[in-house]
Amino acid sequence: MSERIIDTLQRASMMLEAAGIENPKQDALVLLAHVMEVDQSSVLARLQEPLPPSALYGMDRVIAVRSLRQPVSHIIGKRGFWNHEFMVNSDVLDPRPDTETLVAAALEQPFDNVLDLGTGSGAIILSLLAERPQAMGVATDISAKALDIARRNAGRIGVADRVQFKESNWFDNINGRYDLIVSNPPYISEAEMQVLAPEVRDWEPHLALTPGGDGLEAYRRIADGVKAVLTPNGRALFEIGYRQALDVSEIFTKAGFTQLEVLQDLAGHDRVIVLNLE
Numbered sequence: 001m002s003e004r005i006i007d008t009l010q011r012a013s014m015m016l017e018a019a020g021i022e023n024p025k026q027d028a029l030v031l032l033a034h035v036m037e038v039d040q041s042s043v044l045a046r047l048q049e050p051l052p053p054s055a056l057y058g059m060d061r062v063i064a065v066r067s068l069r070q071p072v073s074h075i076i077g078k079r080g081f082w083n084h085e086f087m088v089n090s091d092v093l094d095p096r097p098d099t100e101t102l103v104a105a106a107l108e109q110p111f112d113n114v115l116d117l118g119t120g121s122g123a124i125i126l127s128l129l130a131e132r133p134q135a136m137g138v139a140t141d142i143s144a145k146a147l148d149i150a151r152r153n154a155g156r157i158g159v160a161d162r163v164q165f166k167e168s169n170w171f172d173n174i175n176g177r178y179d180l181i182v183s184n185p186p187y188i189s190e191a192e193m194q195v196l197a198p199e200v201r202d203w204e205p206h207l208a209l210t211p212g213g214d215g216l217e218a219y220r221r222i223a224d225g226v227k228a229v230l231t232p233n234g235r236a237l238f239e240i241g242y243r244q245a246l247d248v249s250e251i252f253t254k255a256g257f258t259q260l261e262v263l264q265d266l267a268g269h270d271r272v273i274v275l276n277l278e
């Protein structure tokens with residue numbers, strides 16, 4: 001006899017809770033919708049119906065991997081960010097809502113030519129290009145595997161003809177000038193890496209999370225090269241850790257930037273540094 005959908009959700013939620021998952025009910029719903037290949041609202045509309053037998057095995061499997069703390073995004077293979085769904089896996093940082101603060105701020109001024117350093121899934125630059133149909137972009141990453149994902153996302157989002165992908169360690173293979181430069185670089189310190197949630201620490205690429213040491217090395221590398229590729233009236237926006245505003249401001253001030261601004265995310269945490277060249 002098969003169980004009803006509501007029973008499956010309850011059972012899944014209890015198992016996830018026992019595994020220490022933070023939002024067991026929400027995860028159970030997202031995972032069941034994925035297994036049933038429908039959206040969440042159709043699961044909720046069918047709570048009293050029997051679970052299709054084909055979904056039973058799939059649900060057991062996804063609950064088992066989620067209990068091992070594999071992120072939901074990796075299990076379902078996608079994550080919503082800004083206006084699109086991005087394909088994600090363990091080769092790229094999961095796009096986070098905090099990073100939408102950077103996208104919103106970047107869109108406040110016009111730009112024609114954007115450079116994204118360490119693009120990962122492409123979440124930032126592809127969101128920007130989708131919003132500005134005349135703009136062109138270059139997306140870099142040191143990881144060829146990340147660039148594969150970003151390329152696929154560009155195709156899905158329909159901006160592939162306006163973005164070029166380059167394997168590059170920061171500015172190594174970059175030439176030309178850009179009126180907008182963006183990055184969400186690795187900024188977690190070595191010490192902080194130890195206390196991250198298992199979903200992040202054990203499943204997301206360390207290369208994308210931490211430069212090691214004090215967590216500031218990527219900003220030092222960026223500060224060394226950014227002026228040479230920014231147009232005279234260009235802007236650069238970089239994501240920062242919520243306790244890094246002072247240290248990162250110091251790094252860019254030393255590099256000769258006089259117009260710095262720090263923006264907060266929706267939680268009120270320092271999250272983005274904006275540099276203007278004027």
Ligand code: GLN
Nearest residue numbers: 184185186187188208209
């Ligand atoms: N915001 C991410 C986190 O705290 C880190 C992203 C990054 O290092 N760029 O998990």
